[in-house]
Amino acid sequence: MQFVEPFLLWGALTVAIPVAIHFWHQKQGKPLPWAATQWLIEKQQQQSRGLRLDNILLLICRCLLLVLLAVLLAQPILSWFTKPPTIQKIHLVQPSPAVSENFKFELTGAQQKAERIIWADDRLSTLDDKPYRFQKNPQLNPLQLQTAINKLDTRNSELHLYIANNQALADLPAITVPARFRLHSVIDSASQPHPYLTGKNGRKLFVNRAGKLSSVPVLDPTLKFQSAPANSGPIFVLLNYKNERERQTVKAALSALTDVYALDLMIDETPLPNRSYAWVLTDQSPVKPADQTLYIVSGVEPSTRGTNVLFTNESLTPQTSDRVATGQLPEWLGTQLMHHYSLVSRHQPLSQQDLKSLFVSSSKPTTEQQAGIQDALLLFFVVLLLVERWLALTKNA
Template identity: 70%
Template sequence: MQFVEPFLLWGALAVAIPVVIHFWHQKQGKLLPWAATQWLIEKQQQQSRGFRLDNILLLFIRCLLLALLAILLAQPILNWLNKPPVLQKVHLAQPSPAVSNNFKFELTDALKKGERVIWATNKLEPVTEQLSLPQPPAPFNSLILQTAINSLNTKNTELHLYITTNQALANTPAVIVPALFHLHTLLDSASRLRPYLATKNDQKLFVNRAGKLIRAPLLDPTLKFLSAPAHSGPIQVLLNYRNEREKQTVNAALEALIDVYGFDLIIDEKLIPNRIYSWILTDQIPAKPAAQTLYIVSGIESSARQANVIFTNELLTPQTSELVSTGQLPEWLGTQLTRYYGFQTGNLPLSKQDLKTLFITTTKPTTEQHAGVQNVMLLFFIGLLFFERWLALTKNA
């Protein structure tokens, strides 16, 4: 016999409670003076020693009730008479060229065996012999993956999952998979080389394997970087605000970026002629945006789409911006700058420990596996409870 919650079997130790109450109840009584006691012989006056069990059947039933309740809460499973289930293999593949090419043999072999092979999309599109990817290209992340797994009938299913490992999968705390689960991972070698910034004092600013922005004298040798930095030397920044309060707020956020992350920024609060700025923060729409400059335009709502011009419809002050009031403005500005220079954290691979933590198998049985024995034991428990109450009232115990 197996149990869904075996630790609840410790509750069976509660059978000691009715035994203790039984003996305690025997000790309760009142001494009644009786005049004829003096005529009794000494032998008859001796008190009986030790414990005496009365109403043994009632005591046994009460102990059995507590033990049965503990077993019921532990949710027993009886599989003695069940035949071993027939397992169905399901192959769930990430819709990407890398997975399709790398696991071509495994997926094709599964199709030849008549096993179910599907793309991990919201529609669970079947994989053809040509391994053609869904059209239009389907997005893929941890939420879509979990939705696809939940859409499968995982009862008596052996799931094979084919994915590329990257930080984008870690957007959710965990992905719940069936107990019979096999993970086939691929490190996407086609991902582009990672950029970095060369800052003052021969320091390098880059995203490490854990997806964190750090500054160090040497690049991480386990990662592949571009041969030259995306930017070398200080970054020229211009604060072109008409609102003095907003200028002070943004300036404080940039100073925090310098102190915390080590950005090499030179900040000008007034335009200096003939100086080329790499980053301009303003509350005015630029007339002719320079291609080599990143613009952050606040307080203006615009539908214009330019890679180097970012609009935010709120003024960057504590009274008008949630980013400022919650202290997230420095991090947000740093994210915009690193994205502009091509820093991507989503392509970083997950470690084996990360994958072990991310994918959690569920061993909880289905309702059909233990509903029958649960119902029988529950009916027996209720009947035994009624019998115990009748017996207690009859014997006044």
């Protein structure tokens, strides 16, 4: 017999409660004087010693009720008389050329065994003789992956999942999979090379394998990088603020960002002619924003659309912005700059520990597996409760 919630069986230890109450009531008994006591023989006058059980049938009923309640809460599953089902393998594959090519041997073997091979797309297409038409830039959507798993009938199946390991998986807090599950992951070595920046003294700024921003003299040899930096030379920055206090706050944040990551920032507080700025921080909405420039506009309602124009409705001062008051402004500004140069890559792989913890097994049995034994135990519990009440009323205990 198996249990869905076996830890609730500890509740059976409460069987000690009715036993303790039974002996406590016996201890509370008091001798009553009787006029004919002098005529009793000496043997009858001796006090009884030790523990004595009264109403033992009633005590047994009450103990059984508590044990039975713990078993019912633990949700038993009785499969003694059922034939174990035949387990079929289902292979769910991320629709990616890199994934299918990496696991070509496993998928070919599964196809020869007539096992189900399904692409994790909207239609749950099956692998057949026709070549699959992959998207131009296949991206793993974890929500689509969860939807595909939910659509599959995995009650008597073992699910084998083939995916590329990258940060996009972490968009969901967890991915629910069946109890019989095996994960096959691969790091896509054919993914786009990592961009990087060149800072002061030739230091290289990039996102490392742990997903953290790193500033080191030499690029990581274990990662694949672009042939040239996303920006070479100084990054020209314009601070165009009417509010002098806000100008000083942002300037101090940029100075802290330069000290930590050795960014080569050339900051102007008034626009210079014939100079192209890569980053403009202002409290005025831009009229004609340049395509290659990152704009961060504070304290202004959005009036211009564009992926390179970021509006924030708060002025960047300690009195008006929690981000400034808590010291998070340098980190936030750095994150926006890294996104602008595409340094924050979603192709970074998750660690094996994070990847395994992302997939949560759902081992809840179906209703049919529990119905028979649960109904029988519930009926027995009701009958036992009626017997206990009848004995208690009869014996006045």
